[in-house]
Amino acid sequence: MVNDCAEPAPVKDGPAEGYRRIRLDLAYHGAEFSGWARQRGRRTVQEEIESALQVVTRSPELFPLTVAGRTDAGVHARGQVAHVDLPEEVWAQHGEKLLRRLAGRLPADVRIYRVGEAPAGFDARFAAIWRRYAYRVADHPGGVDPLLGGHVLWHDRPLDLARMNAAAELLLGEHDFAAYCKKREGATTIRTLLELHWDRVPVDPYAAQEGSLAVATVRADAFCHNMVRALVGAMLLVGDGHRPVEFPGEVLRGGVRNSAVNVIRPYGLTLEEVGYPADDQLAERNRLARRMRTLPGQQPVQP
Secondary structure, eight states: OOOOSOOOOOOOOSOOTTEEEEEEEEEEOGGGOSOSSOOTTSOOHHHHHHHHHHHHTTOSSOOOEEESOOOOTTOEEEEEEEEEEEEHHHHHHHGGGHHHHHHHHSOTTEEEEEEEEOOTTOOTTTTOOEEEEEEEEEOOTTOOOTTTTTSOEEOSSOOOHHHHHHHHHTTOEEEEOGGGSOOOTTBOOEEEEEEEEEEEEEOOTTSSSOSEEEEEEEEESOOOTTHHHHHHHHHHHHHTTSSOTTHHHHHHHHOSOOTTOOOOOGGGEEEEEEEOOOGGGHHHHHHHHTSOBOOTTOOOBBO
16 A cells, blocks of 8 residues: 655656657566666676667667566566657657567567557556566476476475465565565565465476476565565475465564575566556556555655
């Protein structure tokens, strides 16, 4: 829930005069990236796309991207959303051919599959109302098919999904997820966990082995650093019998990191989808998402 006690400075919900806001829908395989955000001396998704965009538009300037969710090193995405503000003359000249030209310039592990002018009030980050991730786990005693290993974690003990779903129920709603997040100075760890459940899905029909994958669907208004991977780590302890069903909820209420909870490997995690409101509600969502929010009794901190 957004806290109404603190009002931020007015925000311009759109591009500067003479620019057009462009929405990009994209996917990437995270194995060879040090995450989304630019980092000096490291390969990142943001740098690859911004550099490609500069080349194909033959622009002397770099056009910065704003993304719906900054993924960590090794995390994949197939429903990521970003926006970029382009000068009107650049969009007029290159817009129709931009998708094909980017496909020819970008490396094989990052693809943009949709490019278009964004509606008024759109902001890839602040207008989003939820992000949905999936974490894929194989608990087959023989391991993971080698062709699936780049996006599926192997857990060497059988998992009881009924126990894991019972534990997940205790985590839903608005909470301070500090116990499951890497703390960032001045930032809130309050999040609303909208959906968390585990399902069995068949292994790829072309895989050598039979059986199924345990897949966690995790959807929230936003996520803090390491949150999904820590939540999944806690529930794996429940699923294989090392901890009781109540354990993840007890960690949450404790408010601090628990040494028993591992932040599991990133390659099993994929950003699947980002949700936005109807076009006529984008500007209001953009405004609300920038407001400070707290739980009762806490001091306001930035989102």
